[in-house]
Amino acid sequence: MLLLATVYFAALAAASTLLNLLPGLPRARFWFGLPIAAALLAASGWVLLQLVGLDPSVLGLLAAEGAAILLVKLWQLRWGWLAALLFATVTLATLAYLTYAALLSFTTGLGTVGMLGSGLLLLLEVVALSLAVSYLFEIVDRLGTQPVAPSKPDPDHLPHVALQVPAYNEPVEIVTETLQSLAKLDYPHLLVQVVDNNTPDADVWRPLEKLCQELGARFQFIHLENWPGYKAGALNEAVRRLPKEIEVVGIVDADYVVEPDWLRKTVGHFADPNVAFVQSPQDYRDWKDDEYLRGLYHSYKYFFDVSMPARANRNAIIFAGTMGLIRLEALGEIGGWDPDVITEDAEASLRMLANGHRGVYVNHPFGRGLMPLDFDGLKKQRYRWALGGVQILRRHRGLMLRGGGKLTLGQRVHYLLGSIQWFGELLMAAFTLLLLATAIATAMHHQLPIRRITGAALAVPLAFLVTGVLRAVWAIRATSACGWRDAFNALRIWFALSWVVTLACIGGLVTRKPVFLRTPKVQEGEGTLLRALRSSRTEALVAVAALAGAAAMLVRAPSWPAAALAVLLLFQAFLYSNAVWASMAAAGIKLTPTREAYRRSSQSSGEWPQRAGRLLAIPAVAGVFAAVVLVLAALTAPTNVPQTTTPLTGGPPPKSHGPHKSKAPAPAPVSSPPATTVESPPADQSSPIPSPSPS
Numbered sequence: 001m002l003l004l005a006t007v008y009f010a011a012l013a014a015a016s017t018l019l020n021l022l023p024g025l026p027r028a029r030f031w032f033g034l035p036i037a038a039a040l041l042a043a044s045g046w047v048l049l050q051l052v053g054l055d056p057s058v059l060g061l062l063a064a065e066g067a068a069i070l071l072v073k074l075w076q077l078r079w080g081w082l083a084a085l086l087f088a089t090v091t092l093a094t095l096a097y098l099t100y101a102a103l104l105s106f107t108t109g110l111g112t113v114g115m116l117g118s119g120l121l122l123l124l125e126v127v128a129l130s131l132a133v134s135y136l137f138e139i140v141d142r143l144g145t146q147p148v149a150p151s152k153p154d155p156d157h158l159p160h161v162a163l164q165v166p167a168y169n170e171p172v173e174i175v176t177e178t179l180q181s182l183a184k185l186d187y188p189h190l191l192v193q194v195v196d197n198n199t200p201d202a203d204v205w206r207p208l209e210k211l212c213q214e215l216g217a218r219f220q221f222i223h224l225e226n227w228p229g230y231k232a233g234a235l236n237e238a239v240r241r242l243p244k245e246i247e248v249v250g251i252v253d254a255d256y257v258v259e260p261d262w263l264r265k266t267v268g269h270f271a272d273p274n275v276a277f278v279q280s281p282q283d284y285r286d287w288k289d290d291e292y293l294r295g296l297y298h299s300y301k302y303f304f305d306v307s308m309p310a311r312a313n314r315n316a317i318i319f320a321g322t323m324g325l326i327r328l329e330a331l332g333e334i335g336g337w338d339p340d341v342i343t344e345d346a347e348a349s350l351r352m353l354a355n356g357h358r359g360v361y362v363n364h365p366f367g368r369g370l371m372p373l374d375f376d377g378l379k380k381q382r383y384r385w386a387l388g389g390v391q392i393l394r395r396h397r398g399l400m401l402r403g404g405g406k407l408t409l410g411q412r413v414h415y416l417l418g419s420i421q422w423f424g425e426l427l428m429a430a431f432t433l434l435l436l437a438t439a440i441a442t443a444m445h446h447q448l449p450i451r452r453i454t455g456a457a458l459a460v461p462l463a464f465l466v467t468g469v470l471r472a473v474w475a476i477r478a479t480s481a482c483g484w485r486d487a488f489n490a491l492r493i494w495f496a497l498s499w500v501v502t503l504a505c506i507g508g509l510v511t512r513k514p515v516f517l518r519t520p521k522v523q524e525g526e527g528t529l530l531r532a533l534r535s536s537r538t539e540a541l542v543a544v545a546a547l548a549g550a551a552a553m554l555v556r557a558p559s560w561p562a563a564a565l566a567v568l569l570l571f572q573a574f575l576y577s578n579a580v581w582a583s584m585a586a587a588g589i590k591l592t593p594t595r596e597a598y599r600r601s602s603q604s605s606g607e608w609p610q611r612a613g614r615l616l617a618i619p620a621v622a623g624v625f626a627a628v629v630l631v632l633a634a635l636t637a638p639t640n641v642p643q644t645t646t647p648l649t650g651g652p653p654p655k656s657h658g659p660h661k662s663k664a665p666a667p668a669p670v671s672s673p674p675a676t677t678v679e680s681p682p683a684d685q686s687s688p689i690p691s692p693s694p695s
Contacts (some may be wrong), residue, residue, distance in 0.1 A: 006100045008061065009093035010463045012044050016086040017467040021474050025142040033081035040085070041066065068092055083144025090136055090467075094129045097460055104451040105523035106484070111449070118451040120433070128427045133320045134164060134417045140476045141310040151360065152513060153268025159247035160189040161325070164238055166231050167254045168201045170265070171208040173372075173597040175254045180368075182252065183215050187263040190201060191246065196223045199335040236336045246328060251345070253322040255369045255603045257285065262366035266325060269360045276330035276357030277319045277349060281308070283365035286594065292585035296378070297372050297488025298480050302490070304363075305479035307418075310357055311617065312361040314410030318418070319359065323367050330357055342511075343388025350396060355404030372604045374594055375579075375586040376535050379500040380606030386422045386501045390508025391421035417466030425501035432542065432572045439549030439569060443556040458564050463544045463570065495575045496582035499539045539579035546573035559611060603654035 019040060020026045026037070045062045053060050068091070073084040105118035154558060163182060167175060175194075190629040194212050199205040206224055212221040222241065224234050239249065250268055252258060262280075269278045281304035287293035304320075311317045319326060324345070331337075337344040349359060372378040392415075393400075393651050399407065400416040441448050469491065474486040550569040553562050589595065598604050 001061075001089040001095065002100045002103065004058075004244075005061055005458055006096040007046075007665055008048055009065075009089055010042075010460045011098050012065070012090040013086070013093045014463050014467050015040060015044065017470055017474075018081070018090045020082055020144075021281050021470070023478075025080070026086070026140065027146055027477050029080065030080055032061060037069070037081045037085045037135065041069075048087075057551045065089070065092065075143075078145040078148075079140060080144050083140045086144075087133075087140050087434055088137060093419065093460075093464075094133055096120070100457070101451070108451065109449060113449040114451070117449045121450060122291035124427060124430060128424070128431075129464075130150050131417075131421055131424050131427075132375045132464070134421065135360040135468075136471060137308050138310040139471060142306045143475065143478050147309070147315075150362065151269065151272075153266060154271035155264070158188060159267065159270060160191075160245045160248045161187065161248045161250060161267060162191040162242050163250045163252055164193045164195055164235060164252055164253050166234060166528055167194060167196045167199070167202070167208065168231075168660070169204060169602045170196075170208070170254045170599045171204070171327055171600050172211060174595075174601050174603075175208055176211060177257050178252065178254055179211060179219065181257045181259075184260050185263055186260045187267070189245075190218055190263070191243065192219045194220070194221045195220065195234050195238045197231060198224060199520060200229055210539040227437050229481050230342070232337035232339040232341070232344040236339070238335065239331070242328075249328055249331070249383035250325040251321050251323075252367065253603060255368045255598065255601060256322060258368075262323075263325075264363075265366070266362055269362075270327060270338050272358070274356070275327065275360055276352040277326040278322060278360045279320050279324040279365075280362045281307075281365045282320060282323055283368045284371050286370060286592075290589050291486075291489065292359060292582065292589065293371060294482070294486045295493050298476050298482050298490035299493045300371065301480055302476060305678075306475050308361055308364060312363075314360055314408065314414060315353070315412040317349070317359045318415075319352075319360045320347040321345040322369070323365075340622050341388060342384050343392065346388065346418075347392050347395070350392065350399070350576075353411055354399060354404035354407050364502075370494065370601075370603065371601050372606065373589055373591075374605060375496075375583040375588065377473060377604050377606040378582075378586070379535075382497045383500050383504045385510045386425075386504035386604075389419045389422045390505055394508065394512075400454070405673045407563075422501060423505050425498045426505040427497055428575070429502045432546065432576075435565070435569050436545060436549045438565060442562060442565070443515070443549075443552040445557060447523075458561065461568070463565070465568075467585075477663060481648065492578045493582055496536075496539070496573060496578040499579065504538055512599070521547055531578065533583075536579035536583045539576040543573040543575075543577040543580075546570070593619060642647070 002637075019036070023038065026035070026648050029031075041062075046199060048058060048062070064086075067491075068088040069081075072088040072091075073079065077085075101118075101122055105122050106115060110118060110463065122683065132214040165175070165178060165182070179192070179194070192212075192215075194208060196205045196208060209221045209223065220241075222238055224237060227234055227237065229236065235251075248267060266278050266280060269275050282300070283304075284297055284300065286428065287297045298367070308317055308320075330352050334348060338347055341347045352357065372381060396415075398404065400412045402421075438448060464568075471489045472494075474482070474489055476490050477481065477484065480487075482490075546569045550566040550573070553569075554566050565633055591599070
């Protein structure tokens with residue numbers, strides 16, 4: 001019965017996903033959405049009864065399904081009926097699968113070693129599928145509801161504002177556009193602070209100082225030499241130098257061009273004394289002419305188009321840095337920016353919310369910057385964001401788990417998931433290793449000490465994977481009105497960054513000191529292909545290993561279960577090979593004069609004002625070594641019992657991310673799958689299926 005429930009709910013979740021892809025249906029109201037949802041349930045129930053017959057357990061299954069949908073709808077009254085149907089069926093499929101996997105792990109006589117291996121796999125699956133459900137919640141909360149009318153700012157509230165422009169090693173051509181746009185702001189009480197943080201070459205920062213002098217008294221230039229604390233330390237010092245009348249400070253990245261009405265349309269929110277910060281989306285320019293840049297643009301936008309509106313429904317948004325305003329008094333209450341956290345902006349917003357303050361999200365872009373033109377720079381940027389998310393989790397896990405201050409349950413959950421979602425990529429790497437181990441065991445006609453799933457249940461991992469990818473692409477297209485190709489390329493960029501996020505998670509777990517990635521040196525005479533392979537060589541090796549594992553398994557132990565596992569390995573190969581594609585695509589961007597200048601900017605290259613540390617490769621190497629040892633140990637115990645194990649995963653990355661210049665959780669919307677064991681006549685295999693994540 002449990003197997004039947006698992007397969008049935010997985011099929012119904014897939015059908016619900018396809019139904020919600022139709023424009024307007026997720027938020028359809030009672031008179032339209034309920035009849036369609038009821039028709040789908042009736043049709044699926046009729047099919048089930050035809051296949052199984054009129055059995056009391058089947059009727060109980062259908063009753064549980066209806067009750068779950070009703071409970072979700074009562075829990076989230078703003079959701080449309082089809083959105084509630086989607087979330088309920090995916091949750092039911094997840095719970096049914098995990099229960100089925102748990103019973104196989106602990107009640108089928110696997111022995112001590114088998115129970116330990118299966119239990120560890122089950123733990124990974126619980127985390128992976130929980131992340132998948134969390135991604136889905138954000139998507140449904142954004143696309144399945146009527147938007148809440150935002151509060152309106154008071155147009156007569158015009159406090160003194162200081163806009164801070166942090167700069168490190170920035171070409172004056174790029175910063176000039178930013179400062180000229182700030183000079184055109186329509187606002188009466190304004191100071192612009194340009195904070196040059198540790199730029200070593202005076203020939204770079206002196207022209208910037210001269211430009212500030214030419215722009216007039218509203219502009220103040222600060223150069224900090226050998227200053228500690230990275231960007232946070234520099235901004236804390238700049239705050240100390242502000243005039244006493246300043247009430248609100250804002251952050252603008254050195255490559256942003258800002259609209260003249262930005263402050264007029266946002267500062268009025270501070271008329272409410274409980275508002276600590278106001279954030280508008282980070283947006284970008286100069287991307288429409290290049291396919292890679294279009295994909296990168298939409299991968300960035302996911303966080304501000306999906307995650308932030310969902311967070312705003314529970315006063316749980318993050319302060320994302322650039323294009324954000326913050327009440328100086330609220331910043332002072334928490335002691336300023338924390339220089340030990342790389343994502344100092346997101347971390348500060350958590351502490352301000354814990355003090356009982358409110359954040360306002362104005363979902364309209366008032367400024368547009370430039371995106372990294374180099375894949376190595378993009379990887380370093382994403383590494384910092386992910387590492388910062390892990391730092392927030394380590395520092396404030398007690399606050400998010402046990403509560404504290406004035407945080408609500410919704411705020412705690414959003415911030416906790418925002419940090420944990422980065423670990424979806426680490427789970428992806430773990431599932432990839434398990435798939436490779438399963439392929440090796442199968443090719444050598446051995447089995448791993450792990451549970452087995454056979455028959456119709458083998459379709460469940462693939463259902464999780466395919467529907468997770470579909471929901472991610474759906475969310476991108478629905479919020480940005482882009483084409484399928486651009487949405488798919490956004491997903492590919494999330495995949496391309498999976499390995500670097502994995503390294504960031506490991507780094508954040510094993511060290512308290514921030515460690516940054518280095519950008520590989522470009523050798524003279526290197527071609528585009530060679531540069532791409534050098535900057536993504538690890539991902540390329542993983543992809544080749546996955547391809548080799550799939551081929552070896554099919555040649556040595558051909559069977560339908562082996563073919564199913566090979567499909568999962570091919571997906572992993574595709575996932576990591578996207579790093580090579582992204583590196584080559586970035587190298588082929590046509591360089592206009594603006595792009596040529598921006599390539600020298602730290603905003604594009606991912607440079608940091610202080611010397612970068614060494615990459616933490618030791619934990620990753622140790623993990624690979626341990627996995628190899630375990631596989632070799634398992635291979636010493638041959639068995640005649642045929643098996644294939646396939647862990648599943650499904651759900652909507654990126655995360656992620658999302659993808660935003662603020663270094664917050666991002667996540668993307670596809671997740672890793674649960675584990676399944678597939679029975680194959682001549683071989684054994686265990687394999688987890690990871691799904692993509694946006695973060």
